[in-house]
Amino acid sequence: MSGKPRLHYVNARGRMEPIRWLLAAAGVEVYGDLLFQQVPMVEIDGMKMVQTRAILSYIAGKYNLYGKDLKERALIDMYVEGLADLNELITSNFFQPADKKEEHLATVMDKATTRYFPVYEKVLKGHGQDFLVGNKLSRADVQLLEIILLVEESKPDILAKFPLLQSFKAKTSNIPNIKKFLQPGSQRKLPIQEKDIPRLMQIFH
Amino acid sequence: MAGKPKLYYFDGRGKMESIRWLLAAAGVEFEEKFVETKEQLEKLVKDGDLLFHQLPMVEIDGMKMVQTRAILSYIAGKYNLYGKDLKERALIDMYVEGITDLMQMVMMLPFSPAEAKAKNLASIEEKATKRYFPVFEKVLKQHGQDFLVGNRFSWADVQLLEVILAVEEKIPAVLSGFPQLQAFKTKMSNVPTIKKFLQPGSARKPPPDDNYVATVMSIFNLN
Numbered sequence: 001m002s003g004k005p006r007l008h009y010v011n012a013r014g015r016m017e018p019i020r021w022l023l024a025a026a027g028v029e030v031y032g033d034l035l036f037q038q039v040p041m042v043e044i045d046g047m048k049m050v051q052t053r054a055i056l057s058y059i060a061g062k063y064n065l066y067g068k069d070l071k072e073r074a075l076i077d078m079y080v081e082g083l084a085d086l087n088e089l090i091t092s093n094f095f096q097p098a099d100k101k102e103e104h105l106a107t108v109m110d111k112a113t114t115r116y117f118p119v120y121e122k123v124l125k126g127h128g129q130d131f132l133v134g135n136k137l138s139r140a141d142v143q144l145l146e147i148i149l150l151v152e153e154s155k156p157d158i159l160a161k162f163p164l165l166q167s168f169k170a171k172t173s174n175i176p177n178i179k180k181f182l183q184p185g186s187q188r189k190l191p192i193q194e195k196d197i198p199r200l201m202q203i204f205h
Numbered sequence: 206m207a208g209k210p211k212l213y214y215f216d217g218r219g220k221m222e223s224i225r226w227l228l229a230a231a232g233v234e235f236e237e238k239f240v241e242t243k244e245q246l247e248k249l250v251k252d253g254d255l256l257f258h259q260l261p262m263v264e265i266d267g268m269k270m271v272q273t274r275a276i277l278s279y280i281a282g283k284y285n286l287y288g289k290d291l292k293e294r295a296l297i298d299m300y301v302e303g304i305t306d307l308m309q310m311v312m313m314l315p316f317s318p319a320e321a322k323a324k325n326l327a328s329i330e331e332k333a334t335k336r337y338f339p340v341f342e343k344v345l346k347q348h349g350q351d352f353l354v355g356n357r358f359s360w361a362d363v364q365l366l367e368v369i370l371a372v373e374e375k376i377p378a379v380l381s382g383f384p385q386l387q388a389f390k391t392k393m394s395n396v397p398t399i400k401k402f403l404q405p406g407s408a409r410k411p412p413p414d415d416n417y418v419a420t421v422m423s424i425f426n427l428n
Binding site: 074077078 | 268272
């Protein structure tokens with residue numbers, strides 16, 4: 001059996017998307033996107049892994065995207081968990097009732113610009129390096145880029161007040177593996193469309 | 206400055222309880238600073254002590270750590286409760302994440318509106334006995350060892366014991382179909398550091414009561 005990791009999920013973003021991003025950044029080819037009515041499952045290295053965070057941690061550890069020691073790991077974990085919270089807020093917007101969506105989205109954008117993005121802008125300003133932790137690409141950088149692009153889909157000018165995040169976005173997008181992932185034909189999934197929502201609601205809610 | 210870890214949270218279980226458990230299981234003494242009012246929380250935010258303006262926060266090894274999972278991972282790594290390699294870590298992570306999902310349901314129960322409480326409790330019982338406990342029962346049965354991963358005490362064991370006890374507080378007979386988990390509960394409860402934590406006078410917090418709920422609601426303006 002091929003050694004490529006095999007991803008099981010629905011054919012949409014959701015909780016599998018951060019995993020696709022991280023595998024792509026690590027230059028790992030994947031095959032297969034089977035339709036399962038389950039939380040993400042990834043067959044990798046003889047394991048059937050579940051739980052998004054566990055899967056991401058394993059990939060990051062295996063492909064040296066998790067810092068050089070416990071303290072760098074701690075920083076990466078804090079940054080990543082903050083991004084996961086923001087991600088959760090954004091994706092929860094799709095499942096809001098129609099009359100609440102706009103207000104909810106405004107709240108989410110507000111949190112992005114007052115609670116989350118300032119943190120990462122400050123980190124980058126503080127050390128002046130290209131990457132968030134240890135002057136080296138880590139899962140935190142991959143996840144930050146993913147979230148920036150996600151938020152921009154709802155509000156294209158969201159980085160207006162964050163010059164360092166703008167240059168972070170440009171630099172990180174040009175890393176070869178990531179650049180490849182951002183091109184059409186990669187395994188990156190499209191934004192959730194209105195028409196997908198009934199199907200996803202049926203599967204997950 | 207190195208010294209004891211200092212925990213910033215409300216005087217109650219919530220998200221900090223798992224951290225108290227893990228530090229205690231690792232035999233690490235810690236201090237606690239209880240946040241009792243909105244003003245105290247706002248001061249921590251204003252002083253720049255809370256990275257994402259949220260608690261829990263733990264001062265440890267010169268860091269002001271936030272995000273429960275990040276804190277727990279750090280403690281587990283530091284005190285050798287995270288397996289011996291990447292694959293054992295992966296197992297521990299999977300188990301802990303599953304347990305966290307169940308723990309979250311238990312944690313939110315006191316905050317349910319009165320008319321939803323019975324339904325939420327029934328949901329906890331169902332998930333515990335159909336989705337989560339069977340997994341751990343099977344793991345223990347298959348390898349026949351005392352601990353979940355690598356024949357060695359880990360973060361996963363601590364968290365499993367914590368959630369078993371938390372669910373039992375609400376559903377006393379919940380382990381009736383799970384003989385392996387019953388034996389596990391007994392053995393883990395007798396690990397010296399854990400035994401000490403389970404005794405009165407430890408840092409373990411009591412089950413949430415109305416007072417705790419009222420405090421949290423008032424701090425977050427949820428009335």
